Amino acid sequence: MPTPDQATRVVQEPPASSLPPADAPRRLSRTAWVLLGLSALVLASVALFLTWGVDGHWDFALPRRLEQVAALAVVGTAIAVSTVVFQTLTHNRILTPSIMGFDALYALFATVLVFVLGSAAVETMNPWVMFSSTTVLLLVGATALYRWMLGDGSRGLYTLVLMGVIAGTLFGSVQGFLVRIMDPNEFDSLLDQLLPSFGDLDTSVLALAAALMVTGVVLAFRLAPTLDVLTLGRERAVTLGVDYRRTVTRLLMLVALLVAVATALVGPVTFLxxxxxxLAYQVTRTHRHVVTMVAASLIAVVALVLGQALLQHVLHFNATLGSIINLVGGVYFILLILREARA
Incomplete structure (x- = not known):
């Protein structure tokens, strides 16, 4: 039975995971080298993508490829930062924001548009209208779900995730029903929208997407110290003065914004x-979210840019980058589950 003095000392002492490690200078140096190495990989991959296969027509190829690189960077950064934040909130490294039903809601929205308006009207729709309506729909859906589930503070975060799974199943069922009664020709056009495409990015809305992404990322970095505290768990975070319910709600809305931007721009990419x-957790080996989010963003840009280069010049567009990423990510997901089971 601990004495009152011992109990007080246990509460006041910070947890071991929050104490600065004895080899902090060495780890800081290692972190710097890791980020420098990833930055060098980004520059090398971008240089390869911009110059591969250009036969002197630089005035035509370079501007188009620069737009593609910018779009890939926007998508990769948005997905990377949103996933790191979401995994911190759920304390689970095998979950992604897609578990909340974003992908299913996007598929349902695209299906309803084709079913009601027809594929010809959807294909000729103004890109700004399409991007804005998709982004707003995903944000409104996420806001309604979050406010409903976290409104009185009596429901936990895992209940919210469970409701997201149920909502995703419902959206998928409705979307499947509409597909079954849809004209086959319309369904062929719908498939082009449901499959993530990085080669046919509509760069006319890139400026808006980049502005929204930068806004979300800046907010995420401002909340990085709070994310470091949330890693310790809800009880410890509340003890350290974090307004848990308000903070979690703000971070979930931030995740919704970043996921909505990426999904509206290229479509759902589940496993990226x-x-x-x-991979960022493994190479950085730190609890600092500033480092982890930067590393994850750099890795995402490298993966997308190199993948798109290989898809264009090696596979000659005989596959899609999204399907390759989902295949690799799916295998990696299974390996993570097996490793967690052994642990």
Missing amino acids: GLLVAN
């Missing part, structure tokens, strides 16, 4: 965030 976030 899972892949880059866990």
